[in-house]
Amino acid sequence: MDCNNLGSDPCSILEDQPILHIPVNIHFVMNMDGKGNFSETGDGDGGTYNGYQRAEDIVNLANEQLEENYPVWAINPTPEICDFRIRLALQGVYFHRTNYALISSAPVQFNHNNFWSYINQNLVNASSEVSCFFFNGEIGNSPSGQANGAQATILFDWFNYTGHEKPENLGPNNWYRNSVARTLLHEIFHNNGLWKHPFQTDDCDDTPTLPGCWSYVENGPPPCNDWANISNNLMDYNQWIDEWSLSPCQICRLHNYTTIYLIQDDNEGECAPLNSFFALPSRVCLSYQLNVWMDGSASYNETEHFIEIYQVPSVGSNDVISGTYQSNWFDGKAGRVELGDYLNYNFGCGKVYRVKLAVSNDCYDWDEMIRYVTIDCACDAGGGPNTPVEVEELFASPNPSSSNININYKLNEAQNLTLTIHDVCGGQLVGTLKEQEWTDADPQVYSWNVGALPDGLYFVRAVTNTQVRTAQFSVQH
Ligand SMILES: [Zn+2]
Numbered sequence: 001m002d003c004n005n006l007g008s009d010p011c012s013i014l015e016d017q018p019i020l021h022i023p024v025n026i027h028f029v030m031n032m033d034g035k036g037n038f039s040e041t042g043d044g045d046g047g048t049y050n051g052y053q054r055a056e057d058i059v060n061l062a063n064e065q066l067e068e069n070y071p072v073w074a075i076n077p078t079p080e081i082c083d084f085r086i087r088l089a090l091q092g093v094y095f096h097r098t099n100y101a102l103i104s105s106a107p108v109q110f111n112h113n114n115f116w117s118y119i120n121q122n123l124v125n126a127s128s129e130v131s132c133f134f135f136n137g138e139i140g141n142s143p144s145g146q147a148n149g150a151q152a153t154i155l156f157d158w159f160n161y162t163g164h165e166k167p168e169n170l171g172p173n174n175w176y177r178n179s180v181a182r183t184l185l186h187e188i189f190h191n192n193g194l195w196k197h198p199f200q201t202d203d204c205d206d207t208p209t210l211p212g213c214w215s216y217v218e219n220g221p222p223p224c225n226d227w228a229n230i231s232n233n234l235m236d237y238n239q240w241i242d243e244w245s246l247s248p249c250q251i252c253r254l255h256n257y258t259t260i261y262l263i264q265d266d267n268e269g270e271c272a273p274l275n276s277f278f279a280l281p282s283r284v285c286l287s288y289q290l291n292v293w294m295d296g297s298a299s300y301n302e303t304e305h306f307i308e309i310y311q312v313p314s315v316g317s318n319d320v321i322s323g324t325y326q327s328n329w330f331d332g333k334a335g336r337v338e339l340g341d342y343l344n345y346n347f348g349c350g351k352v353y354r355v356k357l358a359v360s361n362d363c364y365d366w367d368e369m370i371r372y373v374t375i376d377c378a379c380d381a382g383g384g385p386n387t388p389v390e391v392e393e394l395f396a397s398p399n400p401s402s403s404n405i406n407i408n409y410k411l412n413e414a415q416n417l418t419l420t421i422h423d424v425c426g427g428q429l430v431g432t433l434k435e436q437e438w439t440d441a442d443p444q445v446y447s448w449n450v451g452a453l454p455d456g457l458y459f460v461r462a463v464t465n466t467q468v469r470t471a472q473f474s475v476q477h
Pocket of ligand 1: 186190197235
């Protein structure tokens, strides 16, 4: 299309175009300690609202904003108001832990060269998808977003979330969340052929530059003290999130732009393309976690989902080990679930499982993703990589034992402690020594009789507020 010569009825040409979806990956960049941004399991601030949910919420809000275009302000003659035929399609959500000091010159003031090189090292499918990096900078101290021709950054999402959205308990349609979605669109559209700013042209005759007037200045000098001169173009720095606009030429340019692969939607927006995406640890230590969590929160546009699990001989194999197959269809969106409960499935020790998530909606049969998880039960695990050491010492003596065994433990500070004994294979509970019992920080010993237990390997499991630690022992009569 010749975007500056769409004729007297540009909307009829543009609205004849198929709806195109720009494939987007969202990346959250945390501090080394796993705090300071949304993570795989939480909001980086003690809450359970995680990065997969955040990414899907922001992309959905951006798409809601793309459902209606508004009149363009401050341009004469006023361009036609054509429907957007562009949407975002969430492809994946990724998490990064880094030393922020290496990519910023101050806690929230980013050194642009450093952060673009950091981004370039962490791209996913860079030739066909846009990667959007969410850092944890503050409004006012850092740019709110940036684009570099292929990738985009958003700097203030987590700051706004922890500073306003969460403490003020704002609902999903709050100003902050919408402004993140709008900024995301602005940056992604920079990468897809719109490089307009108030002071910069994108070669569209219907979007003139407007030096200095992206924002209303009350009691300021003309012309920005007059609402009639203020732009609401998405690519100008306007702050009016409810009624931003793009001109016919700009919408046309988005359609013409082909550097980033666009997914065509043949369903007239009735329901958008599907994308199955889920997180699953590649190895689960059952003695440490006792659960196998799968998070499909970032799977996109499904109205129902299907999960399938079976045991395979090795990672990468599709061969079913007989008697281990289980599957089920579920209504609604895939979320974060404990697979054992969700599918009534018993995982066994030292075995490899193939897990598939398929998602479906009224327009598309399905899209699927497969991951593998290895179950380990005999691990003598400490905490995870980001866990402070609360259980400083844990061991059983004598080992092996036939009658009385001493469980020795020491906490870093007084707190509630749960101590349980499990059978190594299967993690089955065989004894509870303490349940949420207030325990001093001095070295302690708990004596317990193992005379009734069959010979074999066992572990003691110590659970504090943030840590699970286990230690093995054997029973020999
Ligand atoms: Zn910009």
